[in-house]
Amino acid sequence: MExxxxxxxxxxxxxxxxGCSGAGHSTLRNGYVRGLPASDTQINHVVHNxxxxxxxxxxxxxxxxxxxxxxxxxxxxxxxLFGYLRDFMRxxxxxxxxxxxxxxxxxxxxxxxxxxxxxxxxxxxMRIRDSxxxxxxxxxxxxxxxxxxxxxxxxxxxxxxxxxxxxIINMGSYNYLGFAQKxxxxxxxxxxxxxxxxxxxxxxxxxxxxxxxxxxxxxxxARFLGVESAMAYGMGFATNSMNIxxxxxxxxxxxxxxxxxxxxxxxxRLSGATIRxxxxxxxxxxxxxxxxxxxxxxxxxxxxxxxxxxxxxxxxSMEGSIVRxxxxxxxxxxxxxxxxxxxxHSIGALGPSGRGVVEYFGLSPExxxxxxxxxxxxxxxxxxxxxxxxxxxxxLRTYSHSAVYATSLSPPVVEQIITSMKCIxxxxxxTVGKARVQQLAENTRYFRRRLKEMGFIIYGNExxxxxxxxxxxxxxxxxxxxxxLKRNIGVVVVGFPATPIIESRARFCxxxxxxxxxxxxxxxxxxxxxxxxxxxxxxxxLVPLLDRPFDETTYEETED
Amino acid sequence: VxxxxxxxxxxxxxPLVPSVPKDHxxxxxxxxxxxxxxTVTVNGKKCINFASFNFLGLLDNEKxxxxxxxxxxxxxxxxxxxxxxxxxxxxxxxxxxxxxxxxRTEEAxxxxxxxxxxxxxxxxxxxxxxxxxxxxxxxxxxxxxxxxSRSSIKLFKHNDMADLERLLKEQETEDQKNPRKARVTxxxxxxxxxxxxxxxVCPLPELIKLKYKYKVRIFLEExxxxxxxxxxxxxxxxxxxxxxxxxxxxxxxxENSLASIGGFCCGRSFIIDHQRLSGQGYCxxxxxxxxxxxxxxxxxNIMEDNPDIFQTLRAKCERIHKxxxx
Numbered sequence: 001m002e003x004x005x006x007x008x009x010x011x012x013x014x015x016x017x018x019g020c021s022g023a024g025h026s027t028l029r030n031g032y033v034r035g036l037p038a039s040d041t042q043i044n045h046v047v048h049n050x051x052x053x054x055x056x057x058x059x060x061x062x063x064x065x066x067x068x069x070x071x072x073x074x075x076x077x078x079x080x081l082f083g084y085l086r087d088f089m090r091x092x093x094x095x096x097x098x099x100x101x102x103x104x105x106x107x108x109x110x111x112x113x114x115x116x117x118x119x120x121x122x123x124x125x126m127r128i129r130d131s132x133x134x135x136x137x138x139x140x141x142x143x144x145x146x147x148x149x150x151x152x153x154x155x156x157x158x159x160x161x162x163x164x165x166x167x168i169i170n171m172g173s174y175n176y177l178g179f180a181q182k183x184x185x186x187x188x189x190x191x192x193x194x195x196x197x198x199x200x201x202x203x204x205x206x207x208x209x210x211x212x213x214x215x216x217x218x219x220x221x222a223r224f225l226g227v228e229s230a231m232a233y234g235m236g237f238a239t240n241s242m243n244i245x246x247x248x249x250x251x252x253x254x255x256x257x258x259x260x261x262x263x264x265x266x267x268x269r270l271s272g273a274t275i276r277x278x279x280x281x282x283x284x285x286x287x288x289x290x291x292x293x294x295x296x297x298x299x300x301x302x303x304x305x306x307x308x309x310x311x312x313x314x315x316x317s318m319e320g321s322i323v324r325x326x327x328x329x330x331x332x333x334x335x336x337x338x339x340x341x342x343x344x345h346s347i348g349a350l351g352p353s354g355r356g357v358v359e360y361f362g363l364s365p366e367x368x369x370x371x372x373x374x375x376x377x378x379x380x381x382x383x384x385x386x387x388x389x390x391x392x393x394x395x396l397r398t399y400s401h402s403a404v405y406a407t408s409l410s411p412p413v414v415e416q417i418i419t420s421m422k423c424i425x426x427x428x429x430x431t432v433g434k435a436r437v438q439q440l441a442e443n444t445r446y447f448r449r450r451l452k453e454m455g456f457i458i459y460g461n462e463x464x465x466x467x468x469x470x471x472x473x474x475x476x477x478x479x480x481x482x483x484x485l486k487r488n489i490g491v492v493v494v495g496f497p498a499t500p501i502i503e504s505r506a507r508f509c510x511x512x513x514x515x516x517x518x519x520x521x522x523x524x525x526x527x528x529x530x531x532x533x534x535x536x537x538x539x540x541x542l543v544p545l546l547d548r549p550f551d552e553t554t555y556e557e558t559e560d
Numbered sequence: 561v562x563x564x565x566x567x568x569x570x571x572x573x574x575p576l577v578p579s580v581p582k583d584h585x586x587x588x589x590x591x592x593x594x595x596x597x598x599t600v601t602v603n604g605k606k607c608i609n610f611a612s613f614n615f616l617g618l619l620d621n622e623k624x625x626x627x628x629x630x631x632x633x634x635x636x637x638x639x640x641x642x643x644x645x646x647x648x649x650x651x652x653x654x655x656x657x658x659x660x661x662x663x664r665t666e667e668a669x670x671x672x673x674x675x676x677x678x679x680x681x682x683x684x685x686x687x688x689x690x691x692x693x694x695x696x697x698x699x700x701x702x703x704x705x706x707x708x709s710r711s712s713i714k715l716f717k718h719n720d721m722a723d724l725e726r727l728l729k730e731q732e733t734e735d736q737k738n739p740r741k742a743r744v745t746x747x748x749x750x751x752x753x754x755x756x757x758x759x760x761v762c763p764l765p766e767l768i769k770l771k772y773k774y775k776v777r778i779f780l781e782e783x784x785x786x787x788x789x790x791x792x793x794x795x796x797x798x799x800x801x802x803x804x805x806x807x808x809x810x811x812x813x814x815e816n817s818l819a820s821i822g823g824f825c826c827g828r829s830f831i832i833d834h835q836r837l838s839g840q841g842y843c844x845x846x847x848x849x850x851x852x853x854x855x856x857x858x859x860x861n862i863m864e865d866n867p868d869i870f871q872t873l874r875a876k877c878e879r880i881h882k883x884x885x886x
Contacts (some may be wrong), residue, residue, distance in 0.1 A: 007638050008754075032600060042642075061723050064789065092599055095828045100710075100828070100829040100830035101830060102830060103805065103828070103830075104770075106777075107779065108745065109775045109776075110744065110746050110775065111746075112746060112830075112831070112834075114687060114744070121837060125837075132644045132645070132838075133643060133644055133648050133854065134646060134648065135648045135652075135653055136648065136649060136652055137649065137650045138635070138645055139636040140635075140636075140639060140640045140641065141636075142636075145645065147650060148640055170646065172641065172645050172646040173639075173641045173647070174640045174641055174646070174846075175648050176642045179638075180636050180640050181636050182632075182634060182635060182638075183637045186637070187632060187633070187637070189634060190630055190632060190637055191629055191633075194625060194628055194697055194851070195629065196594070196595065197594070197595040197781065198595050198597070198620045198624070198625060199619075199624065199625065199628045199819065199820055199821075199852055199855035200815060200819040201612075201815070201817065201821070201854070202594060202596060202612040202613045202614040202619055202854070203596060203611060203612045203613060205589065205820060206586055206589060207611050208590070208592055208596050208600065208602075208609065208611040209591050209596070210589035210590060210592060210747060211591075211593070211596070212591055212593045212594075215591060215597045234673055234821065235672060235673035235675075235676060235839070235841075236846065237673075237676060237841055237844060237845035238673055238675055238841075242675075242704075247576065247577065261839075261844065261845075262840055263844060263845075266840060269708065270704065270707055279807060291564065291568065294567060294568050294571045295564045295567050304571055305573070305575065305618070306574045307573040308573065334568075335568065336571065336572070336624055337572055337573065338576050368574055370576075375638075376638055376639075376640065376846040377640065379638070379641060379851070380636060380637055380638040381637050381638045381802055382637075382638055382639075382849050383848060387797075391577055391579055391580070392576060392577050394579050394580045395577035395578065395579075395585060397586065397589070397652060398576075398586040398587055399582055399699065400854075401704070402675070403586075404586075404700075405675060405700040406674065406675035406701075407674055407675075407815045407821060408674075408697060410820075410821050410849075410852060411595075412628075412632065412637065412851060413638075413692060414635060414848060416637040416638070423649065437747065440803060490646060492645045492646070516730070517646075525658065540850075544719040553746065
C-alpha cells in the first residue's frame with residue numbers, strides 16, 4: 001500500500017516539471033489510486049502532486065473485464081458473418097437490395113463508393129439506426145418533445161406516425177447551464193435584435209459583415225475570459241479548421257492529443273505542419289515528444305522547428321476526462337512551446353464562476369497562448385471564439401480565413417450570447433448565473449456518485465458533466481437507447497467509429513436545468529435497465545492511466 | 561544527456577504570430593450600425609449598400625422576420641447538439657424537404673455554415689488517389705475542401721473548355737497504361753455556377769457533354785447563382801435548361817439570396833445520403849439554429865410565390881452593366 005510520507009520526501013528532494021515524484025511506484029503516480037477509500041484519497045493527492053494541483057484530480061478509467069471483452073468480440077464476429085451472408089444474398093438477388101443505387105445512364109462510371117467502405121454502414125449501423133438522428137419538436141431544455149417514428153422495414157426507411165412523445169428527460173443535449181430556453185431575458189433580447197437587424201448578415205467580416213453587435217460581443221468575451229482581446233466566428237468547427245492553418249505552417253510541429261476532436265484534426269492537417277500524437281492525457285508521452293522534437297529537429301533535414309504548438313481540449317466529450325492543465329503549462333514553459341486550448345465543452349461548465357478549465361485549476365489565463373471555445377454548449381447559441389493576447393487577435397483579424405471568406409455571426413445569436421454571458425458573470429444584476437454554475441456542479445457530483453454506487457463502469461473525471469457509461473457489446477447499444485426511450489428518458493449512445501470498437505458507451509450530458517427529481521427518476525430507470533441488460537460490470541478496480549504501455553516510437557508523422 | 565539539456569536551453573522558437581503593422585488595411589474593420597440592408601450606416605455615415613450579397617432584398621423582409629420570431633418563441637436560439645444527438649428539429653427536416661422540392665431533386669442536406677458546406681462535401685466523396693479537375697478561379701471554400709480531401713488536383717484555365725478537354729485526354733492516356741488503377745480512381749469536375757472571383761457563368765452544356773464522354777462526375781457550387789439565375793431562381797441548371805439529374809451534386813449556401821445562415825447540398829439520395837455519415841461539418845458540428853431555418857423556409861416561400869423578383873433583378877443587373885461599360 002502507498003505510504004504518503006515516503007512520496008512526500010521523494011518529492012521535496014527532486015521536484016520535476018510535471019510534479020510527478022521520481023519514486024517509481026506503479027500505483028501512485030500523478031494522483032491515481034488503486035482502490036483506496038475516499039478519505040485517504042484526498043490526502044494523497046494534495047501532498048503528492050507537489051502543489052501544482054490545488055484540488056484533488058480524480059480521474060479513472062476502469063479496465064474492461066476480460067469476459068466482457070471476449071463476448072464483445074464474439075458479438076462483432078457474429079454480426080460480421082451475418083453481414084457477409086446478407087451481402088451474398090443481396091448480390092445474388094435472393095434478398096431485395098434497399099440501398100439507393102446509381103443512375104442507369106451512369107452505370108459505367110467508376111463506382112462512387114467502394115462496397116467494403118459501406119459494409120459497416122449497411123450491416124451494423126442500419127440495425128440500430130433509430131438511436132440517432134431522433135427528431136425533436138420543442139426547445140432542447142431539460143425536458144423535450146420527440147416526434148415518434150416507426151420503421152416497417154428494419155430501419156431502412158422511417159415514417160412519422162404524427163404522434164409526439166412529450167416530456168422526455170433530455171440527457172443528450174449539450175445544455176450545461178440550461179440556457180436553451182424559449183422564454184426569459186435571453187429570448188426577449190434576441191427577439192428585439194431580430195426585429196431590428198434581421199436574421200442574416202449576407203457579408204463577410206472584413207466587408208460589410210462587422211456589425212456593432214460583433215464589436216460588443218468581442219469585448220465582452222475578452223472580459224469574461226480574462227484575456228486582452230477576443231474574436232468571434234460563425235461556427236465552432238470552422239473556428240478550429242480555419243485558424244490553426246493561420247497560426248502554424250510548414251516547418252512547424254503540432255503535438256495533438258490522441259482523442260482530439262475532428263475539427264482540431266482537420267485544422268492541423270490543413271495547416272501543412274507535421275503532426276505527432278501523444279497518448280491521451282499522458283504527460284510522460286508529451287514530455288518525451290517535446291524533448292525529442294527539440295533535440296532532433298525536423299525529420300530529414302535536422303533543422304530546428306520553427307515553433308511547436310500543443311493542441312488539447314478542456315473536456316474530452318467521449319471520455320469525460322479533463323486535461324491535466326497545470327502539468328501541460330509547466331511542460332510548455334520548460335520547452336518554450338505554445339498551447340492551444342479548445343474549451344468547447346468546458347467553458348461555462350467548469351470553475352466556480354463558469355470561466356472554464358483555467359479557472360477550475362486556479363491558473364492564470366495568460367499562460368494559455370490561444371484559448372478557443374464555442375458558444376453552442378453552455379451559452380445556448382452557435383459559433384466559436386478565440387481569445388488571447390492583442391497581437392494574436394490582431395493577426396487573426398487580418399489573416400484568418402474565416403474573417404476574409406466566411407459570413408459573420410447572425411445578430412440574434414450574438415444577442416443571445418451577450419445576454420447569457422452577462423447572466424453568468426452576474427452583470428445583469430441577478431445571481432441566476434452563479435446559481436446555475438453551482439447547480440451543475442452539484443448535479444455532476446451527485447449523478448456520478450450514484451452511478452458508481454450502482455456498479456456501472458463510468459469513465460472520466462469526477463467533476464466533468466459529461467458522463468460516459470460503458471456498454472461494450474454491440475447489441476446493448478441499440479437495446480439501451482430503445483429501453484430508455486420507452487421509459488421516457490432520452491440518452492445518447494455511441495459506438496464505432498467514434499469510439500474504439502469494443503468500448504461503446506452511453507453518454508449522459510448533465511445540465512443545470514435538471515432538478516434533483518429528474519435526476520432521481522433517471523437514475524431509477526438507469527438502474528432498472530442496467531439490471532435488465534446486465535450492464536453493471538464494475539468490480540471497483542481502477543487502473544492508473546500511466547500503466548497503459550506506450551511504446552517509444554509512438555508518433556505518426558503526416559506531412560501533406 | 562548533458563548535450564540534450566543544452567540543446568533544449570538554446571532552442572528559441574519563432575513568436576507565435578508575426579506582428580501586424582498598425583496601418584494594415586484589414587486590421588480595422590468598418591463598423592456597421594444597424595441592419596446591413598440597402599441603406600447602411602458605416603462608421604457613422606449613411607451609405608447605399610453595394611457590398612452585401614443581399615440579392616433579393618430579403619434581409620429585412622417583415623414576413624421573414626416574423627417567421628423567425630415565431631420559431632424563436634417556440635425553440636429558443638441554439639440547438640445544443642449535432643444532428644445525430646437530439647439536434648434534429650422538425651424545422652430542419654421541413655427545410656430539407658422544401659429545398660429538395662424547390663430544386664426538383666430527391667433529397668437535400670443542410671449544414672450550419674455556408675463555408676463548411678462545400679468544404680465538407682468534397683472530402684466526403686473524393687479521397688487520396690482520386691482526381692479532381694477544378695477551375696482556376698474556384699472560390700476559397702472549394703480550395704479548402706480540395707486540400708482536405710488529399711486528392712490530386714488538376715487546374716484548368718478559367719472557363720476554358722478546350723483546356724479541360726486536353727487535361728481529360730491526358731488522363732485518358734494515363735488510364736490506358738494502367739487500367740486496373742483506372743477502374744477504381746474516381747474523377748470529379750468541380751465548377752461554380754457564378755464565379756465569386758470573376759463574375760462569369762460557367763458553360764454548363766459543354767461540361768455535360770464532357771461528363772458523358774470521359775465519364776467524370778460534376779459537382780456544382782451554386783452559392784451565388786441560387787436565387788439569381790434561372791426563370792424561377794433554381795440556378796444555372798434552369799438557366800441553361802439542363803436536366804438536374806445530370807449534375808451529381810449541387811451545393812449552395814443560404815447566406816446570399818436566402819438571407820439566412822448555413823448551406824445545403826441537393827441531388828439524388830444515392831449521393832446525398834452518404835454525407836449524413838461522412839460529411840465532417842454535418843456530423844461533428846451543431847445543427848443550424850431553428851430561427852435561421854425558419855427564416856430560410858419563409859424566404860423560400862417568398863421566392864416561390866413571387867417569381868417576378870428574378871426578372872426585376874436581371875433587369876437591374878443589365879442596366880448597371882450597360883451603364884458601367886459605356
